[in-house]
Amino acid sequence: MSVLKTGLAHPSRMRGIFRYLLHAQGQREKRDVLERILSPDKLVEHLASEEKSKDKKTSHPMFNDAIRESIKCQLLIEENEEVTINQNLPKDAINPQLGDKLLADTFTYLFFTSDNEDEEDFGRVCAWYLAQDIYDAPGTWEEVEKRISEQKVGDFLKMSSSRLFVQMDDWMRYLGFAWGHTLGVSGEKLVKVTVPDPTAYIKRNLKLLFDGEQEITIQDFINRLAKQCPLFETGKFREEVESQIGTREANFLSTSTAFALFRLHDEGDIQLERQSDSAFMILPKVNNQVDNDGRISHIIWKGEKS
Structure with missing residues (x-):
């Protein structure tokens, strides 16, 4: 399963774990300590109460999804109950002064250029969006869904829900392949659109x-x-x-x-x-x-x- 289909593996959460480890001693930390620091029980309990969760046990789904995807793409490595930054990454990518600045490009390499089979569906979706006419690109989920149907690529892309579009949108903006803006207000709802533009990358x-x-x-x-x-x-x-x-x-x-x-x-x-x-x-x-x-x-x- 790719980050596209792991809704809680948001770029900001994976970045937060990486940024912490960049400056940790030896760029490593015990997993349970990392979990308590970045996903405190009190915060999780508060979120669960707001969502009226029936599960009273404290769980950390956002942390667990983010760290699982970070390990799967080999940004991080887990061994002996410790999580560490992958020391086989380029030196600049794990440099405490440069690593965060270069993280978007590190993710791009790990997702799309390193023969990562788990992210191939994400790569196809991003490439499809960049292949659209920027002057007539589908900017909302409704427009994306319509364009996928028109181009008959539903089975190829497997973009079956608005949740997947939101995940694609968040990641493409972070990686520098798209940006978004607000058109205005419709009723009580802001109308936001996304534009496929790789200038930043x-x-x-x-x-x-x-x-x-x-x-x-x-x-x-x-x-x-x-x-x-x-x-x-x-x-x-x-x-x-x-x-x-x-x-x-x-x-x-x-x-x-x-x-x-x-x-x-x-x-x-x-x-x-x-x-x-x-x-x-x-x-x-x-x-x-x-x-x-x-x-x-x-x-x-x-x-x-x-």
Whole structure:
């Protein structure tokens, strides 16, 4: 079972456990001590009373689900009744000063790039959402349910309830593949929508993607991006999705990836160029900032901002 289907394995809860262990002695703690610190009995009893639970026993479902998924994805390891951060992760990922900042990318690697079979359903759902037209993307569960039906991918995605959409939404926002906003109020209810936009993820990983180079071809950039995170074009999960909903036109990027690159261009992080006599890819929905009809051959990284 993936984090998509474990409703209490919220990113903030898994992050809370990780952040505590980052600064614990030896980056380890006895499980029962960790449970008492992060999920005190009094808090659990209060929540149970609010929910009018018939089970009077103190249980810690949020903690247990979060730590189980953290162990299953190998962020954490449990041995001899102790829980510790996986010391086989990259050094920066477990550095007390950097680990929390890098955690979203650590999760992305553990979920999608490390051949984690438990998270393959989550990878397909995320890749499917990023493959939607960003200018007409389903932003609510009702719209997602309708789009899944229209594209006939219900059996493929297995997104059968609003609870799964909420879980997808929380994780994609945290990982940097989507963001949300409020449209307004309908009756007494806020109308919130989600937008598939991987700008935050790509921005965080520009240094890694350019790998010491300042200028690379758009094709090299996309290949590196797909290797780093197979939710993107030519990556494992995106290709599985496109085999179900139809492949993109040759040399075209999806609108969500194109939108992210345009944003990064506008914000001064990269420069998009069409150089003569060079192979190009087409970024649909061109804005006025790129004077080449969306035909891009090279990307220039402007460097880290202070």
